[in-house]
Amino acid sequence: MKKISAITLLLLVSSFTSFTLIGQCNADNFSNACIPKLGDGFNFLKSYKIDGEGGAKDKVEYSYVFTKGTQYMINLCANGAATDGIVVSLFDSNRNKVASSKINGQFVSAIAYPCNATGIYYIQYTFDGGGKCGGSALGFKR
């Protein structure tokens, strides 16, 4: 009986531990890895965590005021060399899409946006399959 209780407890503990490991998204690591990958001459501004919470979220969104005359770069980092299905899209304050990292079905890991109109922009991350976990960095240059 004691043996059965002990095994049950161990199984409970180990299954709980496994669950947290499987469900874990270390987005901080990915966003930190993205900072040095900003293009030449870009100054770091922000890092963003992209955690789809294992599918519970279909998008992750941030916002920032972009300034006319400034070029911005937003990049993506995820498991493996590619973007693991993560797509970053940029919307203006009226929710018009102005940029995307998915062009004609092709995924790219960064977008360069020379801003011509100052205003609030929405940086939206969506998932096209993959692990729904990653990071991103925003940089600027003039």
Add this chain to the structure above:
Amino acid sequence: MRIAILALAVAVLAACSSGKKPDEQAFLNTLDSAKTEDPTIDEEVIGSILQNIPSPIEISVLLKESGTKYDPSILNSSDNLSKYNSNYQKALNLGVYGTDLGYTNIYEQNQDGIKYLSSIKSLADGLNIGQFFDIETIGHLATNSKNLDSLLLITTQNFNSINHYLQTQNRSNLSVLLLTGGWIEAMQVTCQVAAKNPKNKELKDTIGEQKIILEQILLLFSFYKEDENMASLLKDLEELKAGFDKINITYTYKESTMEIVNGVAVIKDNSTTTIEITDQDVENIKNLTNSIRNKIVS
């Protein structure tokens, strides 16, 4: 066997029960009157507005790129540190000094930068957020102008960490003050430089564009009307807003085009904004900004 299982279970539960580091706990214990008790404040909403506010470093880069010479006289002296005793003053001037540090960094004026760094560290310690400034590393980077990129990166990361931390500790009011102090200082610097270069259209437009940022800041302050200090500053910011009301920003959307260059989606933005701002508007905004900034730093 039973002891081993019990020890394992206790260890797992202890690991799961609290993610707080010792310094975080110490910080929580030192929460003072600056913590707001207003139940209507939604930290998530505030966080989403706070993230909009652009880094003052963008303006410093603009000033340098436009050929403006370094002028330390337009900054807040690092010697004013002893004047800032309340958390309200400390948070605002931490933002002010953050902008000044960014300005000295962009112009590679490392000796001045080190003075600001020291004042920043003192203010941050006073707010129990000094752990986010690795003064030794930053000081070392500041001794060599070749380290400019690393210096800018680490200081930006430090300020981002502070803002994030304050929000997670339900002290977003301090984060609002920090960003507002930084913005007012950047505004003040831009206005001073624009006054000396009245023909520079880009600087005038930059001042006009700040209308968008001020609207975000006013939105943030609307959550803290019960705080006496913040209500007073809100009144001043509303006067500044009146100065911006005459400025028209017209946005014209036109679909952008994109192409892939070396694995990067390069966008051609076909939308535009036009800013209508007169010399009188600039003068008026400069005076209003100076008045607020002087209240903050003196």
